[in-house]
Amino acid sequence: MSHRFHPSVLREYDIRGIVGETLGPDDAHAIGRSFAAVLRRAGGRKVAVGYDGRVSSPLLEAALIAGLNASGVDVVRIGMGPTPMLYYAEATAADVQGGIQITGSHNPADHNGFKLVLMGRPFFGPQIAALGAMAAAGDWEQGSGSNERREVLEAYVDRILAGLHGIAPEALAGLRIGWDAGNGAAGPALERLAARLPGEHHLLFTQVDGTFPNHHPDPTEEKNLADLKALVAREHLDFGVAFDGDADRIGAVDGLGRVIWGDQLLMIYAEDLLRRLSGATVIADVKASGALFDSIARHGGTPLMWKTGHSLIKARMKETGAPLAGEMSGHIFFADDYYGFDDGLYAAVRLIAAAARLGRSVTELRAAMPEMFNTPELRFQVDEARKFAAIDEVKQRLMASGARIIDIDGVRVTTADGWWLLRASNTQDLLTARAESDTAAGLERLLAEIDRQLALSRLQRGS
Structure with a gap:
């Protein structure tokens, strides 16, 4: 009556893993048991569940629903569709107090995961971490929930x-x-x-x-x-x-x-x-x-x-x-x-x-937009256990140097040439870099500064 998740799957704002390696039906069942306990203790009783088009999604849906039901929560199955369709169902159904979408979003095809909503609010951060603690302790409710199928696509x-x-239709014709x-x-x-x-x-x-x-x-x-x-x-x-x-x-x-x-x-x-x-x-x-x-x-x-x-x-x-x-x-x-x-x-x-x-x-x-010299998101792989530590190293060096930084999420650094950013992804084993300047030469200098900071932490773009 307990379960331990792989340490990489409980992310900051959703749950994601590689199906068959770090994520499977047992995890989906445990997510259902833990989320149901949270919902019931908050006074709720019914959850909307949807899933995306990934090959593994129906299997995870079945296990998730079994877990929700086993903890006494009723389920409204809305079927396959976009994540915002699940959000819509949760927001508009008067008898629903939570929602779970099974989705790997933009991750590779062998990945999958879960996005959660509770009482009309996003469920993330410490709340997701708490699901793991509850599962490890078997801190679940007992019950026998029901299932119903509800069509929401047309609405x-x-x-x-x-x-x-x-807007007049003729203006768009x-x-x-x-x-x-x-x-x-x-x-x-x-x-x-x-x-x-x-x-x-x-x-x-x-x-x-x-x-x-x-x-x-x-x-x-x-x-x-x-x-x-x-x-x-x-x-x-x-x-x-x-x-x-x-x-x-x-x-x-x-x-x-x-x-x-x-x-x-x-x-x-x-x-x-x-x-x-x-x-x-x-x-x-x-x-x-x-x-x-x-x-x-x-x-x-x-x-x-x-x-x-x-x-x-x-x-x-x-x-x-x-x-x-x-x-x-x-x-x-x-x-x-x-x-x-x-x-x-x-x-x-x-x-x-x-x-x-x-x-x-x-x-x-x-x-009409100003033509800035900037990069798209530059994403490169860094080991999961290393990515946040590397950003912290960069931050400490920049603070010691007196750089102008914003550190609400990674480090965004303002210089005479523009700005540059380094941050760790919360969904994949990646670092993200971006830079922007008014001139091409300025952009090159900013990219060189990113590369210098990465090198000091024994990393490089594209590695």
Whole structure:
């Protein structure tokens, strides 16, 4: 009546592991037992459960539900779909007090994991760690829960379409958009959504396939946008949108094939929002461009930098009352006329709406952004047991040198040339670097400083 998890799977803002190596059905069962105990002790009794299109997801779903039931919690099974569909089900069902999505998100195909919600709030950090302690002690409730199947896909798509409320259909009739589901969980919802949107829509890879046969579903890596770029160019489309494996993140390219990164998308959303909510707080993560924070302030908003991580951002939004937030990775959070969670499909509809309200095409909005010299996210593998220690070493050296740093998540360093960042991923055995400058020479100097700090900790980019 107890269970011990592999030490690598209980992460800061979700649970992830390699199926068959660090994560399996016994872990899913224990997660169900522990989460059910937390829920019941908080006064809840029913959990919504969904899963993504990975090959291992149905097996983990069965074990998770068995664990939830064994601790006396009833389960609403919403089936396969995007993670934000699970968030929607949890947020809108009056009889549900928690939610669990089985998903490996943008990780490799042999990975999987769990994203959790409790009483409408993200479940992360110490709460996830507590699940491990409860499992190790067998600190579980006993009971016999029930199961029911509930269809929410159509209602979810209806709610996404409400993001176009107030915009005349004729203003959108000429739109021509490309979409890439990446064989991820977005596919069925995207097909229904595109069929009901005004304009002309060209869809790629909507068949769900957990082996991801066409490209990996991670739109933060430009190579994964190659098919979308080719579609936009071939069909002369206005812009294109892509999603990660569980569709809580958005990627985009404009009509010229230029990538619109997450912080650049947030510039568009913020400009649109601040016309209606002047002075509002807009949150962005530490990886975001300095141009974004400047743009938010210039349009009458209050910019706030915060830690990377979907659960961390959502919690900060609730603390501050911010109506909008986003991450470089393409997680965009709307709370002005939505529920505050990250939803790639809804973000795509809000991009359409923003361009219509601002009276400029997505390509024009992208062209108006300042051309900074910056890197994308530079990710390189570092041993799981080493990654946080290495960041701490860099931080201590920088503090001793008197550098101007922000250390809310890794280290972000401001210099005369711009800024650079090093942080440890909370979901993979990676370090992430990024740098930005006004000049190409400045960017080279910043990258050289990153490399120097890594070398002092016996690491190097690309290792």
